[in-house]
Amino acid sequence: MKIRPVILCGGAGTRLWPNSKNHQAKQFIDFGKWTLLDKTLERTKASIYDAPIISTNKKYLKQVQQHLKKNKIKNYKIVLEPLKRNTAPAILSTALIKDIPNEQPLMFFSADHLIEKMSVFNKAINKNKSKLTDQNIFIFGIKPTAPSSEYGYFVTKKVKGNINKVIKFIEKPKEAKARQVIKQKGYWNSGMFFIRKDSIINNFKNLQPTIYGNCVNAVKKAKLKSNIYYLNKASFIKATAKSFDYAILEKTKQINAIKLDIPWSDLGSWKEILKMYGMNKNKYIKKKNVFYRPWGRYTNLFEGKEFLIKELIVKPKGILSLQKHHHRAEHWLVTQGNPKITLNKDNFIKKPNEHIFIPLGSIHRIQNPGKKPVKIMEAQIGSILKETDIVRYQDVYGRVR
Helix, strand or coil, X not given: CCEEEEEECCCCCCCCCCCCCCCCCHHHCCCCCCCHHHHHHHHCCCCCECCCEEEEEHHHHHHHHHHHHHCCCCCCEEEEECCCCCHHHHHHHHHHCCCCXXXXXXXXXXXXXXXXXXXXXXXXXXXXXXXXXXXXXXXXXXXCCCCCCCCCEEEEEEECCCEEEEEEEECCCCHHHHHHHHHCCCEEEEEXXXXXXXXXXXXXXXXXXXXXXXXXXXXXXXXXXXXXXXXXXXXXXXXXXXXXXXXXXXXXXXXXEEEECCCEECCCCHHHHXXXXXXXXXXXXXXXXXXXXXXXXXEEEEEECCEEEEEEEECCCCXXXXXXXXXXXXXXXXXXXXXXXXXXXXXXXXXXXXXXXXXXXXXXXXXCCCCCCEEEEEEEEECCXXXXXXXXXXXXXXXXX
16 A cells, blocks of 8 residues: 655745735745745655645645646645644544545655655655554654754654654753753654554544544535535534644654654744755856945845845955845844844854844844855845845945935
């Protein structure tokens, strides 16, 4: 029996656009002729997988269909939520549809993750397929590249059958705590699951009977039109809105881990997005987008919907003007050197891999006091992303009017 991939595609992307009413769902953001959903759909084309099932809500139906067509996927099912109820009802409702046999292995992907070395990933899944039972759950851990407070962690111990049993979850710890967890060989919790249909049913029956009953009714009363299940709203609305982690993972005892050392990110912050562009910047650089200034130069790498990605190179002793913006906020990621940053009344030195957020309207400046160039990846976020949106207060190159 092949593995059935299920793509959870209901996220709203609010973390990236905290002050925007028109925030974009992360899985649909065009990062340069590709989206995270494109990458996820591409993953499901591997030979170990059967046709994909996409769990989403009616707000995103057209975008999901456009992505399926673009990626030339004709054999699929969509399970459509009438309203948001978090990941527990989404996972259960999708597993309950009649297309899925009782002992079917299901691989739950998030639509907004960036994963590399998929051959390693798929090999690990296939290796653990025979270990699935009607009770257990396999979750995916990623070996941390650095202590991060943006991800949850888990710690495991080896048990019979060379299985890594999860003994503890740590939810988004502060950096100091994250360092301790990594010393205990803790892994990032990627939020992806490998599980059989009957295990999902058994876990929800035992641990979340109310969610189970309402989701069963929502699927039973669902309308099936061509390849889309329209879940029954009257039943689905009664399913308690809970995450799968809180509803099941924190309560069940039979959780095992598939631990991977591969490049992975959920691109859940502008720091992670800037890292991604920094690693792939040669794909985006064009000579016509390089602009020289008295302090050095900048390159426009990619302009998306209400965001612009740049690389700034500040020459030794170079100083940008003391300035502010009316229409944009900025995120900076230092990739080389030790710039001196002014942010309103504060001054501080930043190191490589450190991130700074410049809120809308803040007075700010970058200086390079060193002998080597400073490099900074910048994301501008806002409605107007032009150089005309600069109000200068001081400038050593005489550009204050």
